[in-house]
Amino acid sequence: MNTIVHTTQQVYRQLVNATSRPGHVELITEEVKNYTDFSNAALLAAMTLFDNEVTFYTGDQTMKKELKVLTGAIADEDFSASDFIVLKEEGLKKEYFTNVLKGVLISPEKSATLMIDIESIGKGRTYRLSGPGIKETTDIQLSLAEEWFNHRNEVCKEFPLGIDLMMTDKNNNLIVIPRTTKVEVL
Amino acid sequence: MSQNFAFLDEHSKKEIRRKTLKAIVIPGYQVPFASRELPIARGWGTGGLQLTLSLVGQEDVLKVIDQGSDESVNAVNIRNLIQSTTGVEETIHSGEATLIQSRHRIPEVPLKPFQILVLQVPQPEPLRVVEASERKTKMLHGDKEYSGAFIKLFEQIMKYGHITDDADYPVMVNDRYVMAPSPIPRFDNPKMNHNDGLILLGAGREKKIHAVPPYTKVESLAFEDYPFEVEQFDDKVCRESGLTGVYMDELQDEETGETYYMTNDTSYMLEKMNEGAVNNAKQ
Numbered sequence: 001m002n003t004i005v006h007t008t009q010q011v012y013r014q015l016v017n018a019t020s021r022p023g024h025v026e027l028i029t030e031e032v033k034n035y036t037d038f039s040n041a042a043l044l045a046a047m048t049l050f051d052n053e054v055t056f057y058t059g060d061q062t063m064k065k066e067l068k069v070l071t072g073a074i075a076d077e078d079f080s081a082s083d084f085i086v087l088k089e090e091g092l093k094k095e096y097f098t099n100v101l102k103g104v105l106i107s108p109e110k111s112a113t114l115m116i117d118i119e120s121i122g123k124g125r126t127y128r129l130s131g132p133g134i135k136e137t138t139d140i141q142l143s144l145a146e147e148w149f150n151h152r153n154e155v156c157k158e159f160p161l162g163i164d165l166m167m168t169d170k171n172n173n174l175i176v177i178p179r180t181t182k183v184e185v186l
Numbered sequence: 187m188s189q190n191f192a193f194l195d196e197h198s199k200k201e202i203r204r205k206t207l208k209a210i211v212i213p214g215y216q217v218p219f220a221s222r223e224l225p226i227a228r229g230w231g232t233g234g235l236q237l238t239l240s241l242v243g244q245e246d247v248l249k250v251i252d253q254g255s256d257e258s259v260n261a262v263n264i265r266n267l268i269q270s271t272t273g274v275e276e277t278i279h280s281g282e283a284t285l286i287q288s289r290h291r292i293p294e295v296p297l298k299p300f301q302i303l304v305l306q307v308p309q310p311e312p313l314r315v316v317e318a319s320e321r322k323t324k325m326l327h328g329d330k331e332y333s334g335a336f337i338k339l340f341e342q343i344m345k346y347g348h349i350t351d352d353a354d355y356p357v358m359v360n361d362r363y364v365m366a367p368s369p370i371p372r373f374d375n376p377k378m379n380h381n382d383g384l385i386l387l388g389a390g391r392e393k394k395i396h397a398v399p400p401y402t403k404v405e406s407l408a409f410e411d412y413p414f415e416v417e418q419f420d421d422k423v424c425r426e427s428g429l430t431g432v433y434m435d436e437l438q439d440e441e442t443g444e445t446y447y448m449t450n451d452t453s454y455m456l457e458k459m460n461e462g463a464v465n466n467a468k469q
Binding site: 003005006008009010012013015016017019020021048049050051052053054104105106107108109132133134135159160164178179180 | 190191192196197199200201203204205206207208209210211212213215217240241242243244300302324325327328329360362363384397399400401402403
């Protein structure tokens with residue numbers, strides 16, 4: 001028997017694996033009725049974590065409607081106070097990195113998670129990751145341009161403050177780059 | 187009677203899941219969470235239990251231990267609750283489990299990649315003994331102001347000539363947060379450093395989740411002239427299995443009054459004894 005309860009449990013475990021091992025690629029194979037332009041992996045990750053206690057921002061009107069209906073999460077008009085920011089690679093703006101919640105010293109967890117649906121995980125520019133969760137270093141190819149990582153590195157330079165990136169691609173691959181990870185361009 | 191898969195309702199799980207992911211991205215930091223009501227009282231492993239229930243899936247193989255034993259009342263009851271609401275397979279072998287919930291021990295068998303160890307935590311705040319106010323301890327963590335944690339150890343040295351913290355010996359995680367590793371013996375502290383698996387810690391009564399991701403630096407607090415030391419069992423031999431170099435319980439023979447030692451991690455001891463039996467049979 002496979003219900004949404006089991007689907008989200010499976011996706012959550014993959015999120016745990018990806019979060020605790022930055023750069024480790026998880027393939028999301030669960031099925032979902034997807035009426036958005038986002039990948040199934042992106043929609044499923046959001047469905048796994050969102051409920052009516054969560055606020056999110058997305059510029060995509062279909063995704064916004066779907067997430068509200070499917071999860072009951074609260075859609076923000078402004079991204080600067082959102083828990084999750086759901087984006088596509090082509091819709092990225094500098095402000096989504098710099099002008100979002102990055103936690104405060106007594107509560108660094110009150111920070112934004114960027115869920116970015118990108119063109120490709122496994123093809124593109126090579127990035128070298130190191131830090132907690134990585135044995136020595138992990139090299140990963142991403143279609144995401146270097147400038148976005150420059151913004152990300154800037155906002156994550158004062159650990160424990162920072163943002164976490166959750167990336168999915170068209171083939172339903174998933175990776176997580178938490179704030180602890182050092183990202184270098186090769 | 188109909189029952190939710192893994193007991194908790196989905197909203198509760200989602201909240202625990204979001205907080206757990208935050209705990210993993212900020213190693214050693216205690217993330218506050220809602221801590222739901224469970225059919226066991228807070229302080230009896232509810233933090234660990236909620237983590238396990240939020241994680242467990244149909245494919246999992248579960249092991250639950252209490253102070254190294256798979257058969258104590260606490261371990262059996264927690265395992266029964268998880269099993270009766272999920273139907274997952276159970277094991278006593280650390281190597282076979284995908285999910286291990288433990289009270290006060292890290293198994294002797296090292297964790298494997300993608301294995302998850304859930305520890306039950308009674309007091310997650312290492313600074314609580316020096317500062318009663320939660321608001322203030324949160325500020326101290328924010329400022330990385332840990333003189334209190336060191337003074338506590340220093341006072342023990344002044345009073346007793348050595349550090350007297352045996353279990354729950356504080357550690358520094360990723361050079362940033364001082365963390366209470368739950369009351370595992372000092373013997374288990376070095377196992378957390380750069381280990382292959384994920385360690386999640388849940389405190390149900392205190393409503394906190396913290397985590398040690400794989401391959402993360404975990405250092406026990408110490409002084410240059412008073413280095414960190416683990417419990418020594420070098421000259422002790424397990425009476426049942428003949429094992430050495432493992433964490434042992436000191437017991438007393440009720441008839442003779444003689445003191446003897448026995449391996450604390452009973453499933454590990456059984457594995458070793460069975461291996462020995464197989465080897466002996468071959469010869």
